[in-house]
Amino acid sequence: MLTWMKRGSLLACLALPLPVLAETAAMPVDGDETFLPGFTCLAPAAGTDGPIICEALISQVMPPFYFELFWQMDEAAGERAIARIAIRQQGTAESFQVIENVDSQTFPDIENNGFEVIDLNFDGYLDFRLLAQTTAGPNVLYRNWLWSPRDQRFDGNQALDEIVSPEFDPDTQEITSRWRSSATEGGVDIHMWEAGAPVVIHRETDRYGERGCTRTFYDRIDGKLEQTGEGRCG
Structure with missing residues:
Protein backbone atom coordinates (compact mmCIF):
# COMPACT_ATOMS: atom_id res chain seq x y z
CA MET A 1 0.00 0.00 0.00
CA LEU A 2 1.07 3.62 -0.46
CA THR A 3 2.69 5.30 2.52
CA TRP A 4 0.88 8.40 3.87
CA MET A 5 3.66 10.62 2.54
CA LYS A 6 3.49 9.12 -0.95
CA ARG A 7 -0.30 9.14 -0.91
CA GLY A 8 -0.36 12.78 0.20
CA SER A 9 1.99 13.73 -2.61
CA LEU A 10 -0.13 11.87 -5.13
CA LEU A 11 -3.34 13.55 -3.99
CA ALA A 12 -1.69 16.94 -4.04
CA CYS A 13 -0.63 16.39 -7.64
CA LEU A 14 -4.03 15.13 -8.67
CA ALA A 15 -5.74 18.17 -7.17
CA LEU A 16 -4.37 20.09 -10.16
CA PRO A 17 -5.42 19.71 -13.81
CA LEU A 18 -3.62 16.81 -15.43
CA PRO A 19 -3.07 17.53 -19.12
CA VAL A 20 -0.99 14.37 -19.39
CA LEU A 21 -4.12 12.35 -18.64
CA ALA A 22 -6.36 14.04 -21.20
CA GLU A 23 -7.03 11.67 -24.11
CA THR A 24 -9.95 13.51 -25.70
CA ALA A 25 -10.89 17.16 -25.37
CA ALA A 26 -14.39 17.99 -24.19
CA MET A 27 -16.77 18.68 -27.06
CA PRO A 28 -19.28 21.54 -27.03
CA VAL A 29 -22.93 20.68 -26.54
CA ASP A 30 -25.71 22.18 -28.62
CA GLY A 31 -29.34 21.68 -27.68
CA ASP A 32 -29.98 18.15 -26.43
CA GLU A 33 -26.80 16.55 -27.74
CA THR A 34 -25.05 14.14 -25.39
CA PHE A 35 -21.84 15.47 -23.86
CA LEU A 36 -18.87 13.37 -24.99
CA PRO A 37 -15.65 14.17 -23.12
CA GLY A 38 -12.68 11.90 -22.71
CA PHE A 39 -11.39 9.87 -19.80
CA THR A 40 -8.16 8.13 -18.98
CA CYS A 41 -6.65 5.97 -16.27
CA LEU A 42 -3.24 5.80 -14.63
CA ALA A 43 -2.15 2.36 -13.45
CA PRO A 44 0.13 1.99 -10.41
CA ALA A 45 3.82 1.38 -11.01
CA ALA A 46 4.79 -2.21 -11.69
CA GLY A 47 5.26 -4.20 -8.51
CA THR A 48 3.16 -1.85 -6.35
CA ASP A 49 -0.39 -2.20 -5.10
CA GLY A 50 -1.52 1.42 -5.22
CA PRO A 51 -4.96 2.25 -6.65
CA ILE A 52 -5.75 2.65 -10.32
CA ILE A 53 -6.63 6.33 -10.76
CA CYS A 54 -9.01 7.42 -13.51
CA GLU A 55 -9.88 10.99 -14.49
CA ALA A 56 -13.16 11.72 -16.25
CA LEU A 57 -15.54 14.54 -17.14
CA ILE A 58 -19.20 13.64 -16.74
CA SER A 59 -20.62 17.06 -17.61
CA GLN A 60 -19.42 20.23 -19.31
CA VAL A 61 -20.48 22.30 -16.29
CA MET A 62 -18.76 20.21 -13.60
CA PRO A 63 -15.07 19.82 -12.74
CA PRO A 64 -13.31 16.54 -13.56
CA PHE A 65 -13.82 13.60 -11.25
CA TYR A 66 -11.08 11.29 -10.00
CA PHE A 67 -11.92 7.63 -9.42
CA GLU A 68 -9.53 5.64 -7.21
CA LEU A 69 -9.98 1.94 -7.86
CA PHE A 70 -8.59 0.01 -4.89
CA TRP A 71 -7.82 -3.58 -5.78
CA GLN A 72 -6.29 -6.81 -4.57
CA MET A 73 -5.15 -9.95 -6.34
CA ASP A 74 -7.13 -13.16 -6.09
CA GLU A 75 -4.09 -15.40 -6.28
CA ALA A 76 -6.09 -18.61 -6.66
CA ALA A 77 -7.95 -17.28 -9.71
CA GLY A 78 -5.08 -15.14 -10.98
CA GLU A 79 -7.46 -12.17 -11.23
CA ARG A 80 -7.54 -8.57 -10.03
CA ALA A 81 -10.55 -7.75 -7.86
CA ILE A 82 -11.68 -4.17 -7.32
CA ALA A 83 -12.49 -3.89 -3.62
CA ARG A 84 -13.81 -0.32 -3.49
CA ILE A 85 -13.94 2.94 -5.43
CA ALA A 86 -13.33 6.38 -3.93
CA ILE A 87 -14.56 9.36 -5.99
CA ARG A 88 -13.67 13.02 -5.60
CA GLN A 89 -13.74 16.23 -7.60
CA GLN A 90 -10.67 17.96 -8.97
CA GLY A 91 -9.32 20.48 -6.47
CA THR A 92 -10.43 18.51 -3.41
CA ALA A 93 -8.56 15.93 -1.35
CA GLU A 94 -11.59 14.27 0.27
CA SER A 95 -13.82 11.76 -1.47
CA PHE A 96 -17.50 12.67 -1.74
CA GLN A 97 -18.44 9.02 -2.31
CA VAL A 98 -16.95 5.61 -1.59
CA ILE A 99 -18.46 2.55 -3.27
CA GLU A 100 -17.97 -0.80 -1.52
CA ASN A 101 -18.70 -4.34 -2.78
CA VAL A 102 -17.79 -3.40 -6.33
CA ASP A 103 -17.83 -7.00 -7.60
CA SER A 104 -15.48 -6.51 -10.57
CA GLN A 105 -12.88 -9.24 -11.03
CA THR A 106 -10.86 -9.66 -14.24
CA PHE A 107 -7.51 -10.90 -15.48
CA PRO A 108 -4.77 -8.27 -14.95
CA ASP A 109 -4.22 -7.84 -18.69
CA ILE A 110 -7.68 -6.25 -18.99
CA GLU A 111 -6.82 -2.58 -18.52
CA ASN A 112 -8.37 -1.00 -15.44
CA ASN A 113 -10.97 -3.80 -15.21
CA GLY A 114 -12.69 -2.27 -18.23
CA PHE A 115 -13.38 1.11 -16.58
CA GLU A 116 -15.37 3.35 -18.91
CA VAL A 117 -17.47 6.51 -18.71
CA ILE A 118 -20.55 6.55 -20.93
CA ASP A 119 -24.08 7.96 -20.83
CA LEU A 120 -25.89 4.80 -19.79
CA ASN A 121 -29.36 6.32 -19.35
CA PHE A 122 -29.22 9.08 -22.01
CA ASP A 123 -29.79 11.97 -19.59
CA GLY A 124 -26.79 14.04 -20.76
CA TYR A 125 -24.60 13.12 -17.77
CA LEU A 126 -21.94 10.47 -18.15
CA ASP A 127 -22.05 7.44 -15.89
CA PHE A 128 -19.42 4.73 -15.41
CA ARG A 129 -19.07 0.98 -15.56
CA LEU A 130 -16.60 -1.84 -14.97
CA LEU A 131 -16.48 -5.37 -16.29
CA ALA A 132 -18.06 -7.77 -13.84
CA GLN A 133 -15.74 -10.64 -14.73
CA THR A 134 -13.45 -12.09 -17.34
CA THR A 135 -15.36 -14.12 -19.90
CA ALA A 136 -14.38 -15.95 -23.06
CA GLY A 137 -17.98 -16.26 -24.22
CA PRO A 138 -20.34 -13.82 -25.96
CA ASN A 139 -22.27 -12.84 -22.83
CA VAL A 140 -20.39 -9.98 -21.16
CA LEU A 141 -21.69 -8.47 -17.92
CA TYR A 142 -20.85 -5.08 -16.42
CA ARG A 143 -21.27 -3.32 -13.11
CA ASN A 144 -22.93 0.04 -13.73
CA TRP A 145 -23.33 3.25 -11.74
CA LEU A 146 -25.56 6.13 -12.86
CA TRP A 147 -24.95 9.76 -11.92
CA SER A 148 -27.85 11.29 -9.98
CA PRO A 149 -27.96 15.09 -10.49
CA ARG A 150 -30.41 15.34 -7.61
CA ASP A 151 -28.33 13.43 -5.07
CA GLN A 152 -24.92 14.36 -6.57
CA ARG A 153 -23.70 10.79 -6.38
CA PHE A 154 -23.47 7.59 -8.43
CA ASP A 155 -26.12 4.92 -7.88
CA GLY A 156 -25.85 1.28 -8.92
CA ASN A 157 -28.55 -0.18 -11.18
CA GLN A 158 -29.14 -3.90 -10.79
CA ALA A 159 -31.45 -4.17 -13.81
CA LEU A 160 -28.75 -2.71 -16.03
CA ASP A 161 -26.16 -5.06 -14.48
CA GLU A 162 -28.21 -8.02 -15.75
CA ILE A 163 -28.12 -6.97 -19.42
CA VAL A 164 -25.43 -8.88 -21.30
CA SER A 165 -23.11 -7.18 -23.81
CA PRO A 166 -25.07 -3.90 -23.84
CA GLU A 167 -24.59 -1.38 -26.66
CA PHE A 168 -25.90 2.16 -26.10
CA ASP A 169 -27.31 4.30 -28.92
CA PRO A 170 -27.83 7.94 -27.87
CA ASP A 171 -29.68 8.71 -31.13
CA THR A 172 -32.44 6.14 -30.63
CA GLN A 173 -31.98 6.01 -26.82
CA GLU A 174 -32.03 2.24 -27.07
CA ILE A 175 -29.85 -0.43 -25.45
CA THR A 176 -29.09 -3.43 -27.65
CA SER A 177 -28.12 -6.74 -26.05
CA ARG A 178 -26.81 -9.61 -28.21
CA TRP A 193 -35.62 3.26 -20.14
CA GLU A 194 -38.97 3.42 -18.33
CA ALA A 195 -39.40 4.86 -14.84
CA GLY A 196 -35.68 4.62 -14.11
CA ALA A 197 -35.22 1.03 -15.27
CA PRO A 198 -34.35 -0.58 -18.64
CA VAL A 199 -37.15 -2.75 -20.03
CA VAL A 200 -37.22 -5.04 -23.08
CA ILE A 201 -39.41 -3.57 -25.84
CA HIS A 202 -38.41 -5.98 -28.64
CA ARG A 203 -36.78 -9.42 -28.83
CA GLU A 204 -35.66 -11.67 -31.67
CA THR A 205 -34.75 -15.24 -30.71
CA ASP A 206 -32.97 -17.62 -33.11
CA ARG A 207 -33.35 -21.37 -32.50
CA TYR A 208 -31.45 -23.95 -34.53
CA GLY A 209 -32.91 -27.41 -35.16
CA GLU A 210 -33.06 -30.19 -37.70
CA ARG A 211 -35.04 -28.00 -40.11
CA GLY A 212 -32.66 -25.07 -39.84
CA CYS A 213 -33.01 -21.81 -37.92
CA THR A 214 -36.29 -20.27 -36.79
CA ARG A 215 -36.51 -16.65 -35.66
CA THR A 216 -39.27 -15.68 -33.25
CA PHE A 217 -40.26 -12.04 -32.71
CA TYR A 218 -41.57 -10.53 -29.50
CA ASP A 219 -42.78 -6.99 -28.71
CA ARG A 220 -43.83 -5.22 -25.54
CA ILE A 221 -47.61 -4.83 -25.52
CA ASP A 222 -49.51 -3.45 -22.53
CA GLY A 223 -46.45 -3.90 -20.34
CA LYS A 224 -45.82 -7.53 -21.34
CA LEU A 225 -43.52 -9.15 -23.90
CA GLU A 226 -45.80 -10.95 -26.40
CA GLN A 227 -44.91 -13.13 -29.40
CA THR A 228 -45.72 -11.16 -32.56
CA GLY A 229 -44.24 -13.22 -35.40
CA GLU A 230 -42.07 -16.05 -36.62
CA GLY A 231 -39.95 -16.74 -39.68
CA ARG A 232 -36.65 -18.03 -40.98
CA CYS A 233 -33.39 -16.60 -39.68
CA GLY A 234 -31.44 -14.19 -41.81
Missing part, protein backbone atom coordinates in the same frame (compact mmCIF):
# COMPACT_ATOMS: atom_id res chain seq x y z
CA TRP A 179 -26.92 -12.81 -26.19
CA ARG A 180 -26.54 -16.57 -26.47
CA SER A 181 -28.13 -19.04 -24.08
CA SER A 182 -26.79 -22.24 -25.70
CA ALA A 183 -25.18 -23.58 -28.86
CA THR A 184 -28.61 -23.73 -30.50
CA GLU A 185 -30.24 -20.55 -29.18
CA GLY A 186 -29.33 -16.87 -29.19
CA GLY A 187 -30.90 -13.55 -29.89
CA VAL A 188 -31.11 -9.80 -29.63
CA ASP A 189 -32.98 -7.72 -27.05
CA ILE A 190 -33.80 -4.03 -27.44
CA HIS A 191 -34.27 -2.10 -24.19
CA MET A 192 -35.54 1.39 -23.43
